Amino acid sequence: MEKIDNKSLDIKKCNIEKLKELxxxxxxxxxxxxxxxxxxxGDEVDxxxxxxxxTWxxxxxxxxxxQTPSxxxxxxxxESSKYWDTTENLYIxxxxxxxxxxxxxTYFxxxxxxxxxxxxxxxxxxxxxxDFKDSIENYKNQTKQFMSSNPETNGRYHTDWLNMMYPRLLLSKNLLMKNGVIFISINDKEQSNLKKICDEIFGENSFITTIHVELSTTQGMKIKAAQNxxxxKNAEYILVYSKDGHKNIVSHLLYDSRPDYDEHYNKIIINDKLILLKDYVKSKIEKEFLNESLDGLYKKSKIFKKIIENNLNVIVADDKVTGLNIExxxxxxxxxxxxxDKKYLIINNGKKLRQLLRLSESYGKCDDFKASFGLRKIRGDWWKEFYLDMGNVSKEGNMVFSNGKKPVRLIKQIIQMCTDENDIVLDFFSGSSxxxxxVIQxxxxxxxNRKFIMVQLPELCDGKSSEYKNICEIGKERIRYVGDExxxxxLKENKGEGLFADEQKEFPFDIGFKVFKLDSTNIRPWDNENEMDEDTLFDSVxxxxxxxxxxxxxxxIMLKYGIFDMPANEIDVNGKTMYxxxxxxxxxxxxxxxxxxDIQAIANLSPKTVVFKESGFNNDNDKINAVYNLEKAGVEDIKCI
Structure with missing residues (x-):
């Protein structure tokens, strides 16, 4: 019975195999x-x-x-997860x-x-x-203390940063699909160096663009700086690379909508009640323009534009009422x-009949005519007015966190631009999530039904700026809060009516996540950092x-087999607990x-692969018989640990 391979993917070996194939x-x-x-x-070798x-x-x-396997x-x-049994999202x-x-x-x-x-x-x-060696101990040491910074007085200031980024980007490229895309936020401290290493890793031909994101304006101290x-600096950058050099990364055209009524940062208090400004504006528009004809509303292009931008399903008036008596x-x-074939609302205002229409029914879908009101399709590399989001960005998701957060609207725009149904989105510096x-929103x-994989080092919080122990606690709580919200x-939008008011439709979105924590291997003989001599090994029960x-x-086992994304559940087999x-x-x-x-009961389940604990067999004969009977039953792969 063969043993399971206990290492992560050997990338060096994979590269050699590709070279041999070519x-x-x-x-x-x-x-x-x-x-x-x-x-x-020939001439291609320099x-x-x-x-x-x-180089550095x-x-x-x-x-x-x-390239070193782990x-x-x-x-x-x-315990830290949400909807463990059904979710496909990961938080690591x-x-x-x-x-x-x-x-x-699993995710190559x-x-x-x-x-x-x-x-x-x-x-x-x-x-x-x-650390060059298997770095689990290095990782544990880092998480037991507050993180140290990289001061500009450090003689290896840029070198340390490059040595941190380079291997992570090398590994991330493998995970991308052939038409996959990576977006990397950066400022001008390391932008030029990041561009150079990305050109090496992804290839110069895979460079798409550098998006300039306007995250601030010349206000306050910045005006003073300008006067001096x-x-x-009002912009930060997002470097964009494709996996295999394809340039057509945009799967959905976006409109450069202004965040005047974005619900995540624009809330108001009316009569001691918290109200989303978007909802307030919607009701105000409905009230103000209830008696306005469609043509009149159309002429008021400024307010009509705001309606379109926010996809408000406003009820407006149309005077073309024929064949009906006011009486x-x-x-x-x-x-x-x-x-x-359309539903209309009719109102007698005391003078005449007015016909009310929902805007979407009268003018079609908003996307069909947004361009008529000057809304630009996002094609360029200058993304304006995200500074409007920055005022309350530290409180988005109800989690106060001030370290380097980006607006949700910005990340949504990136994700929407190049992803579709069932796509996986990865963030391995996930911060506050x-x-x-x-993704959820x-x-x-x-x-x-996009899925996410969040990866974050549990950096300790200093206790002054956060009530949470580490950044991972902030990120997980944020995902829970946003999902519940x-x-x-x-549920409010989809509640039943009339006799069916108490019936609830099934919530269709995945707002859960499985939490996993990096640790040393569970298997004693596989642990590189704990040397075991022969006596120690045999002394182990x-x-x-x-x-x-x-x-x-x-x-x-699932991780080493590359099936970590498959569902797993506990089952009873011949009175024994198996998975x-x-x-x-x-x-x-x-x-x-x-x-x-037990072997016969396993064979009856017709699996492709069976994995045993080697010490679970009483003797070698039982192990040999198990292999023979399972292979006879059609099991293709039998391994042990």
Whole structure:
């Protein structure tokens, strides 16, 4: 019975296999003959001592770190999760370098979009200190203390930042689909260096653009700075790269709508009651223009434009009422009638009959004629007026968090532009989970089912600016809050009427998330950082570490097999507790005293793969018989740990 491979994806081995596939004649006794490869590539090989390149101290080590397999694992944390049994979203606590390695087997080539807002290297933000060896202990040491900054007086100021970013971007490229896109926020401290390493990793031809985001205006101290002769910086940047050089990354044209009534930061208090300004404006518009004809409303293009921008389903008037008698309608009362396959509202205002129409029914869908009112389609690289969001951005999601947050509206715009149904969105510097917030909200708005993977190091909070222990606690609480808020909004919008008022429709959106925490392997012999001699190994009663549960083992097996995205559930098999992964993909049996009856019961479930704990068999004969009987029953893959 073969053993499970205990490492993450060996990227170096994969690259060599790709090279062998492309050029089989460069392989000599299983090794790459670089002299032959040079001959094949001919003039494309640059042997000169002087060549155009971007390098720094530690670059080769950074590449090697990315290619070094890891034996770490993800341990499930159901208590911190939400809707564990049904959700497809992930929240992973841990060093993103190690996490990205472990995601390779399952998510290689599956992620449609990556957005990251990494440390800008301003001198005060934290730069990850990576260790060349398996860095789980390094990671644990980092999370036990407040994070140290990277001051500009540091002699390796840019070098440390590049060594942190390079391996993470190398690993992230593997996760992107062929038509995948990565967006990276940055300021001008490291923008030029980021552009150079992204050109290397993704290829110069894969560069799409640098989006300029207007996140501030010349106000306050900035005006003073400008008066002193300084040029005020009002924009930050988002570098955009595609996976394989494709340029057509936009799947949905967006309109450059102004955030005048954005519900996330524009709220007002009326009579001690919190009201969304958008709803207030909507009711005000309805009241003000109830007696306005469609043509008259159309002429008031400024207010009509705001209606369109906010997709307000405003009721307006149309005087074209024919074939009806005013005497048939009580004054002041609104009647609903159906004419020409449309529903109309009729009101007798005491002088004449007026016909009321919903704007969407009279002028069609808003998207069909937005351009008529000067709304620009987003095609360019200058994204204006996001400074309007920045006033209350630290409170979006009801989580006060001041460190480098981006507006939800900005991230929504990026996600909407290039993703569609069932696409996966990854953020491995997730901070307060703005990206998860944007995914959930956008799914509700356009009725899609995007999934997210959030990765965040549990950096300790200083206790002064937050009531939470670490940033992960802030991020998880934000996702819970946003999900609950959106669910309540949806239930209000979709409540039953009349006799069916108490009936609730099934909520269609995934607002849950599974929490996993990075940790050392659950399997003693697999732990690189705990040396075990032969005596220690045989003295161990169990190969599983103390304090590790069967579910911990289950998810480590799924991770190593590359099926971490499959559903898993506990089942009873012949009186023993086992786990089923996928419909019929895998059965995991971690029980002791495995009998022939157990094997037959497993075979009856027709799995493709079965995994046992090797010590679960009483002797070698039982193990050999199990393999024989399972193979006879059609099981393709039988492994043990």
């Amino acid at each position: 050029f089989p004649n460069v392989v000599t006794e299983g090794k790459i003959n670089f002299d032959v490869l040079r001959t094949i590539l 042997d000169s001592n002087e060549k155009y390149q971007f 101290k530690g670059k080769n080590k950074a590449i090697k770190i990315a 034996s770490t694992t993800f341990r499930p944390d159901k 606590e841990g060093d993103n370098l190690e996490v990205l390695k472990q995601l390779q087997k 080539g599956k992620v449609k979009m990556i957005y990251i807002d990494p440390p800008y290297n301003t001198g005060s933000d934290f730069i990850y200190k990576d 002769g300084n040029i005020v 048939d309608f009580e004054c002041g009362k609104i009647y609903s009638i159906e004419r020409n 703005t990206t998860a917030h944007a 956008l799914n509700k708005e356009d009725n899609k 959106i669910k309540q909004e949806w 169990d190969i599983f570490k103390e304090g590790r549960s069967k579910e911990d083992i289950l998810y480590e 089923r992964v996928g419909k019929r993909y895998m059965i995991v049996c971690l029980e002791d005293d495995i009998t022939n009856e």
